[in-house]
Amino acid sequence: MFTGIINEVGRVTKILRAGSLHKIGIGSKIIYPLNNISDSIACNGVCLTLSAKEKNSLFFDAVKSTLEKSNLKRLKIGDFVNLEQALKLQDKLGGHFVLGHVDSEVKLKKIIKKSGYWNLEVELPVIFKKFIIENGSIAVEGISLTVKKIFANSFTVDIIPFTYENTNLKYKRVGDWLNVEFDYLLKKS
Numbered sequence: 001m002f003t004g005i006i007n008e009v010g011r012v013t014k015i016l017r018a019g020s021l022h023k024i025g026i027g028s029k030i031i032y033p034l035n036n037i038s039d040s041i042a043c044n045g046v047c048l049t050l051s052a053k054e055k056n057s058l059f060f061d062a063v064k065s066t067l068e069k070s071n072l073k074r075l076k077i078g079d080f081v082n083l084e085q086a087l088k089l090q091d092k093l094g095g096h097f098v099l100g101h102v103d104s105e106v107k108l109k110k111i112i113k114k115s116g117y118w119n120l121e122v123e124l125p126v127i128f129k130k131f132i133i134e135n136g137s138i139a140v141e142g143i144s145l146t147v148k149k150i151f152a153n154s155f156t157v158d159i160i161p162f163t164y165e166n167t168n169l170k171y172k173r174v175g176d177w178l179n180v181e182f183d184y185l186l187k188k189s
Contacts (some may be wrong), residue, residue, distance in 0.1 A: 001087045002042045004095030004144025006136075006167050007031055012079045013057045020064035024072065025057040032056050035085060040100070042084040044168070045142030045179040046070045047100025060081075071105045071177040080107040080168040082142045082187075095144025096137035102179045103128060108172055109154055120169070123152070123179060131182035136140050139181040143167055 007030055014025030026043065032053065035041060039050045041058065046066060052059035066152070067073040075081070087093070110121035122140065124132065132138065132155060136147050145157040164170050 002084050002098040002100055003087055003093050003140050004098040004142060006082045006143055007083050008083045009168050010083050012075050012077050012081060014077060022062045022067060024060050024062060027056055027161050028058050031057060031083050031085055040086040042100045042142045043081050044071060045139050046072055046102050047180055069104060075178055080171045082168050084142055091119060097183055097184055098139045098144060098181060102181050104180055105177045106180050108174055108176045108178055111174060117176045118158055118164055120156050120166060124153055124155050128182055137148050137183045141168060141178050163184050
């Protein structure tokens with residue numbers, strides 16, 4: 001389980017594809033020394049198991065079902081990836097409960113620079129509309145955010161400067177694919 005508070009933005013260092021399995025290497029300075037093989041780490045919001053560590057790179061295996069639902073299949077060498085360590089019982093819950101079970105990848109429709117912050121409009125597949133409410137929680141690229149507005153086929157979130165500067169959102173462009181995990185509490189109601 002995670003909180004949606006990103007610890008570090010890493011960069012993809014290696015991708016090995018073997019059939020429907022991808023081994024993904026991500027460079028890390030902060031998380032690398034703090035985690036051990038078999039630890040869970042969220043990568044763009046996807047809970048993955050740390051399978052190897054080597055020369056400041058973390059290695060993860062992503063299987064077909066994970067790749068089908070997430071933007072991990074689209075990663076290229078040099079891409080920026082949000083990394084978050086798993087929540088420990090004594091940790092503060094700064095965001096909201098994020099399971100790391102991405103529901104879908106969706107397209108970024110608009111980026112609007114406001115006075116001191118950014119507003120993102122993100123695609124909303126109709127199948128997921130029942131899992132989203134205005135002022136409710138949502139994880140986009142693993143980041144705990146608040147839904148601002150909901151439209152027929154999209155929703156918006158506001159991004160404060162700290163979040164923009166300390167996540168991979170500053171590298172995203174209109175048309176890019178984003179991982180989304182809808183709030184677990186809404187999915188259970």
